[in-house]
Amino acid sequence: MIVLDTDIVTHISFGKNEKLLKRIELVSDDEELAVTVITYMEILQGRFDSIKKAANENELVVAMQHYTASKELVDSFQVLEVNNGAAQHFKEMIKRKKGPKMRRGDMLNACIALANNALLVTRNVKDYEAVKGLSVENWMD
Amino acid sequence: MSELPNDPDDILTLADAAAYLKVPEDAVLKMAKEDMIPAQKIGGEWRFLRKALNDWMRFGNRSYRREWPFHPELLFESPFTEDLLFHLEQRLIQRLKAQVGPRPGSKQAVLKHFGVFKNDEDLEGRLAEARKRREAVE
Numbered sequence: 001m002i003v004l005d006t007d008i009v010t011h012i013s014f015g016k017n018e019k020l021l022k023r024i025e026l027v028s029d030d031e032e033l034a035v036t037v038i039t040y041m042e043i044l045q046g047r048f049d050s051i052k053k054a055a056n057e058n059e060l061v062v063a064m065q066h067y068t069a070s071k072e073l074v075d076s077f078q079v080l081e082v083n084n085g086a087a088q089h090f091k092e093m094i095k096r097k098k099g100p101k102m103r104r105g106d107m108l109n110a111c112i113a114l115a116n117n118a119l120l121v122t123r124n125v126k127d128y129e130a131v132k133g134l135s136v137e138n139w140m141d
Numbered sequence: 142m143s144e145l146p147n148d149p150d151d152i153l154t155l156a157d158a159a160a161y162l163k164v165p166e167d168a169v170l171k172m173a174k175e176d177m178i179p180a181q182k183i184g185g186e187w188r189f190l191r192k193a194l195n196d197w198m199r200f201g202n203r204s205y206r207r208e209w210p211f212h213p214e215l216l217f218e219s220p221f222t223e224d225l226l227f228h229l230e231q232r233l234i235q236r237l238k239a240q241v242g243p244r245p246g247s248k249q250a251v252l253k254h255f256g257v258f259k260n261d262e263d264l265e266g267r268l269a270e271a272r273k274r275r276e277a278v279e
Contacts, residue, residue, distance in 0.1 A: 006271050014264045015256020024248055024255075032246040042274050046267065066258070073254040078246035105275035 005122035023139040034078040036112040085115030158189040
């Protein structure tokens with residue numbers, strides 16, 4: 001199982017990074033590519049905001065098209081929710097006082113990845129370095 | 142007795158049916174009354190469909206009582222049926238695969254969307270927005 005972080009999913013949608021494309025092509029056929037429910041939410045939240053903010057009918061139509069394309073993109077992954085295992089990791093992490101502070105979104109992503117024994121792919125490897133036992137890779141640089 | 146019709150869908154009178162089956166009318170009448178032969182009583186007169194009589198002669202009462210000519214489970218014990226079901230399953234799987242596309246979570250499914258916004262969006266803006274949104278989650 002490979003979990004792709006929000007920044008990687010955004011780069012996939014723009015399709016400008018050849019290295020990322022090549023790396024995904026190397027994934028074996030039986031491997032699962034996934035996003036967490038956090039990434040799912042973050043990707044679509046921006047689309048909902050654009051729909052609400054549309055100033056005229058053209059902007060509204062474009063915002064809706066972007067929403068549909070983004071929804072199809074995130075739905076092409078397995079979507080991982082917070083299961084009991086992730087909740088357990090979360091319980092341990094918020095108890096821990098030592099080490100650098102983590103943003104809640106990063107923490108939840110890490111918990112879900114750990115609960116699924118997944119590799120987490122992100123461009124922001126540093127954001128996850130406080131998490132013990134989590135495998136993190138950057139497929140872009 | 143009237144001249145017998147030739148069309149299998151033609152309707153026969155009691156006399157026609159008896160003549161067609163080469164038995165006395167009484168025998169046919171008794172069987173019709175006991176629902177032992179495919180027949181309908183219309184306005185006090187018995188009528189018979191030639192095709193129904195033919196089927197009845199071949200397959201017995203099941204032909205018009207909508208009963209299976211054998212136990213349905215026997216169908217699944219036949220090697221022919223196994224082959225037939227296998228081919229039908231393969232066709233169904235192919236059709237379903239063509240409809241749904243690659244399995245979600247496969248690289249093929251994901252790569253279908255690679256570059257979906259390559260022409261019409263501001264990448265840095267989108268990344269900054271996503272980052273801001275994650276900050277806000279805390």
